[in-house]
Every structure is written in C-alpha cells, then in structure tokens.
Amino acid sequence: MSNIDIAKNYIKAVQTGDQAALGSIISPQLVWHQPGANQFSGVKNGIGEFGAMFGAMMAASGGTFAITHAHRYLSNGDLVAIEIEFSARREGATLNQPGIDLLRIVDGKIVEVWLFSSDPEQEDKFWGK
Template identity: 45%
Template sequence: MTTPTPAAVAATYLEALKRGDIPTLMAQFADSVVWHQPGANRFSGAHEGVMGVGELLGGMMEASHGSFQLEVTGPMMVNGELVAIPVRFTGARADAAMDMDGIDLLTVRDGRIVEVRLFSADGASEDVFWGQA
C-alpha cells in the first residue's frame, strides 16, 4: 500500500471538513497530532492527540453556536511535508462575529497530519470572538 502524499492527505482533510465528515476528518490525524491554536483565548495553546483535537473542534462549534466555517481561498502550497493552505474563517452568534483570512499549516508525515499551526489575520478580533476561559 502506498503512503498518500502530503497534498493528498491535506485534500482529503479539507474535503471532509467541507462535507462535515467528522470520521474521515479525524482519520487524517496521527494519534500523536499536536494542534497549535493561536491567540490569547480559551482555545489557545497546544492540543495533543486525536481526542484533544476533537474536543477543541467540538468546543469551537459549540462556542460559535454551530456557525464556525472555514473556506479555502487559494491553492495549497506544498514544501516537503509542509502544506500551507490559505483560508477564510467565519463565525457568528448574537453577541459577536468574526470574518478573517488565515493560513493553516499542516505537517504531514507517513500519510497522517502530525502537526497543525494556524495563523490569523486579526488575532485580537479572533480572541474577542472566542472569549476567555
């Protein structure tokens, strides 16, 4: 069996995210994945393991009242095991909204995402949206 390329893993991840296919999405992560959430809000910091990432993503959907969405805005850029993806992410609830550009940087090794680093165009606004713990 051939190990999928970093671009193929990222494409599967993004397509699953778009469809809301959580089992396929989560299957793209290595058991020991580390997700680095930027900022100074209740979700900021390193989230480790598939369970930790699942809890993070579930918490974000709950905090955004199910409105959080991510859209790919340009082509993936691949450099070895690194895949950079330009995105736009949005969310809204009665007391807050966000709509900004970002970059998702995935590290893919042995056919699985082992690390995720996110970059936001307006970290202060993102912090306001997600709020403090």
C-alpha cells in the same frame, strides 16, 4: 497520495463535518497549535484534546464555525500551507478573516498543525477567555 491531496481531503472533511474522513488522515498523536490568547488557544496534544477543542468551538459558535474558502495549497517536503478564509457567528458577533493552516504530514497522516490568524485580536475577542 500527495501531501497536497491529503491537505485537500482535510479541508473537505472539515468543511463537510466528515468525522470519519478526519479520523483517517489525522494522527492519534496529533499536535495542534491554536493561536491567540483566548479560551481555545494553546497546544493540544492528541486527537482527544483536538476533538474536545473543536467541539467546544462549534458549540460556542452555534455550529457556524467554518472554513469558507481554501485558495491555495503550497508544499515543501512534509509541510503544506493552505491559504484559507474562516468565519463564525454568535450572539451578534462575527468572525471573518483570512488565515494560514500549516500541516505537517508524515506517512500519509497529519501529525502537526499550526494555525495563523490575520487578525488575532478579532479572533480573541470573538472566542473570549
């Protein structure tokens, strides 16, 4: 399976909430770089910290946080960049913007992820401190 195929499986699993599929392609030692200056920002080490952050994001958004589109998958060695759009809603606030997910894939597993937001201030305001 190519790294682009793994990245496509990751996006599909996130979009459908398929925890088993995510668990099969994300390394237990995952390093996750969450952008911004909000309550979820910073480096998360391991699948446990990532899972806790993702669960809290879903709770904060009433389950509305989603990757709405994945437009392109671009590969360079063990890196795959994905052009995405993401959104969420809560208490009258809306988050909707393009971004880039950059995955580092080693031996068929996602070992590191960097997220990039096109409007970090909007994202920080939405998620809060």
